[in-house]
Amino acid sequence: MKRAVILLGPPGAGKGTQAKKLEAKYGLPQISTGDILREEARKGSELGKKAQAIMDRGELVSDQIMMDIIRERVALPDCARGFILDGFPRTVRQAEMLDRMLNGSVRLQAIHLLLDEETLVRRLSGRRQCARCARLYNVYASPSPSDGRCQACGGTLVQRSDDREDVVRTRLEVHRRQTEPVIQYYQSRSHLKHVDGDGDADEIFRRIAAVVEAV
Ligand code: AMP
Numbered sequence: 001m002k003r004a005v006i007l008l009g010p011p012g013a014g015k016g017t018q019a020k021k022l023e024a025k026y027g028l029p030q031i032s033t034g035d036i037l038r039e040e041a042r043k044g045s046e047l048g049k050k051a052q053a054i055m056d057r058g059e060l061v062s063d064q065i066m067m068d069i070i071r072e073r074v075a076l077p078d079c080a081r082g083f084i085l086d087g088f089p090r091t092v093r094q095a096e097m098l099d100r101m102l103n104g105s106v107r108l109q110a111i112h113l114l115l116d117e118e119t120l121v122r123r124l125s126g127r128r129q130c131a132r133c134a135r136l137y138n139v140y141a142s143p144s145p146s147d148g149r150c151q152a153c154g155g156t157l158v159q160r161s162d163d164r165e166d167v168v169r170t171r172l173e174v175h176r177r178q179t180e181p182v183i184q185y186y187q188s189r190s191h192l193k194h195v196d197g198d199g200d201a202d203e204i205f206r207r208i209a210a211v212v213e214a215v
Pocket of ligand 1 (some may be wrong): 011033034035037054055058059060061062066086087088089090091094162171
């Protein structure tokens, strides 16, 4: 049976990093709705322009638009064995629409990454990304990219426009209000596991892999 791993947790919990590791280990594609929206914004499409304004405020794009994006993405051939959802669903309505769309054809496993708020703010406001190869850095981590250049390709390191501290606070508030109920949604359907999201990325991945392989 097809399987989907759903990574839940506040912005900054490490969903993207862990989704990439899951993709590498299990060969299931990472579907990051944030990356899809940022790519649309970069291309300058109508959807991208609309989404960029919403993302810059730290708010959520409409459930219907997100569902259309997901429906199209999971129909691509690389999702034949399953997929990893990173940043979706973010509202209970999205979770319900996903259930309706999949209609029991995919075994879902939700993993909730837990982290305290001060660590999240530090991770997000310190996050920098290479504009060329998309590698992630953090100014608070070591080795820190002090010269503003990517150590892998020499590209310029930039801050995501929604990683400024004021927008980060809004994103965390939106998460509390709109996305935490999604955690309850999966909890009550008993396919949810909580994982400590603090520590080194490889160590966190070992915890996640243990959960994935227990199924
Ligand atoms: P992320 O990269 O997952 O932090 O997402 C960045 C931004 O994209 C979010 O703050 C939202 O504005 C938007 N976004 C991403 N995924 C969703 C979603 N499932 N529902 C609504 N908005 C989303």
